[in-house]
Amino acid sequence: MSKYEMTVVVSAKIEDDERAAVVDKCKALVERFGGNITNVDEWGKKKLAYEVQKMKEAFYYFIKFEADTKAPAEIESRIRIMDNVIRYLIVKDEA
Numbered sequence: 001m002s003k004y005e006m007t008v009v010v011s012a013k014i015e016d017d018e019r020a021a022v023v024d025k026c027k028a029l030v031e032r033f034g035g036n037i038t039n040v041d042e043w044g045k046k047k048l049a050y051e052v053q054k055m056k057e058a059f060y061y062f063i064k065f066e067a068d069t070k071a072p073a074e075i076e077s078r079i080r081i082m083d084n085v086i087r088y089l090i091v092k093d094e095a
Helices: 018-031 069-079
Strands: 002-011 035-053 055-067 085-092
Touching: 002 018, 002 035, 002 069, 018 035, 018 055, 018 069, 055 085, 069 085
Parallel strands: none
Antiparallel strands: 002 055, 002 085, 035 055
8 A cells, every 4th residue: 555645625615514525525535445544634725826717715635545556546537527626636655
């Protein structure tokens, strides 16, 4: 099992409960593909470097997990079509 870090940037235009549901859905995807979540770090609302979908701010979440090498591709393919996720990135954590 390899270690990964997933960054999810969630729209600031939605309510708190909807935002929590989006993050829970991301965590469920990790577990669905055999991953084990080790840490979830919420950075809160931050200013974006540039405007994305007419938004200047968004909420940042960092989810660290361990999973098989095929899991990140499967997770990304599902996050790509999720509403209210404006950006995402999964990188291998070498630490």
